[in-house]
Amino acid sequence: MNNPFPRSFYFQDVQKIARQLLGHLFVKIQSDxxxxxxxxxxxxxxxxxxxxxxxxxxGKTLRNAVMFESGGHLYVYFTYGMHYCCNIVTGPEGEGNAILIRALEPLEGKNIMxxxxxxxxxxxAKEYSNLTNGxxxxCKAMGIDREANGLDLCGSTCWIEKGKEISDPQIACSSRVGIHRAVSLPWRYYLKDCKWVSKARIHHE
DNA sequence: CGTGAGATTTCCT
DNA sequence: GGAAATCTCACGT
Known part of the structure; x- marks a missing residue:
């Protein structure tokens, strides 16, 4: 419990970190x-x-500035006029890499979520299956909004910690969802046959 | 089951 | 002015 991944985890290759994140826990501590x-x-x-x-x-704008901070920060952006999405920043300061968290299997604090x-x-049952699959x-279930933008994942109220190990064969990859540029890059990683993976459709050119 | 429109801020052309 | 790393609801099959 309460054992965040170290800063060094976030300084590996972004694709490698993306795969490694699968199966581990995204944790947020509440005010109580x-x-x-x-x-x-x-x-x-x-x-x-x-x-x-x-x-x-x-390049850097007011909205995406956190994406250019050093690895191990949380980048939260507001989109479509109503939604927040959260990302894990990776690599050295100034690079601008991030990993979008697209779906979770709810574990602790499910009734609060x-x-x-x-x-x-x-x-x-339908609402429950829709709790965190996008x-x-x-973000809504975890209470993540613009207040969480820029949080340090190494020693604050939000972090990644060790979960069940996932072996390579259970990991699948595909095009990214909801984008229209660079559609051919297979940079979406997810657990095969997992009921909590998002149902969102992939755009084609 | 599937498709389509609307909500509404931030940024880009 | 228009699109965007999305979601929900209404409506037709």
Whole structure:
């Protein structure tokens, strides 16, 4: 419990980190000290170099500034006028790599997550399966908004910690979801046959 | 089951 | 002015 991954974890290759994140836990500590957590089952990598789909592609702006901080920070952005999505920043300061967390399997604090997302703590089976199976859904359930933008994942109230080890054969990859540029790059990684993976469809050119 | 429109801020052309 | 790393709801099959 409460054993965040060290800073060095976030300074490996972004694709390698993206694969390694699968199966580990995304943890957020609430103001009363209790834990909300979920197992990471789906991520997407966004690289600083030659990746037109990355927010960092055209340089630093007010919104994406955290993406250019050093590895181990949380980059939260607001999109479509209503949703938040959260990313793990990787690599040295100034590079602009990040990994979008796309789906979680809810573990600790499920009734709190249910309340944050649906305004009630008892969910139908359908609502429960929709609790954290998308990037904006999991942010709502975990209580992540612009306040969390820039959080240090090494010693604050939010981090990644060790979960069940996932072997390579259980990992699948595909095109990224919801983007129209660099669609051919297979930088979405997810756990095969996992019911918590998002249902979002992949765009084609 | 599938498809399509609307919500509404931030950034880019 | 228009698209965007999304989601939900309405409506037709």
């Amino acid at each position: 000290g209790s834990r909300l957590s979920g197992r990471i089952v789906e991520v997407e990598a966004y690289a600083h170099n030659e990746d037109p789909a990355s927010h960092s592609y055209r 249910a309340y944050k997302r649906f305004g009630k703590d008892t969910l139908s 990037p904006a859904k999991l």
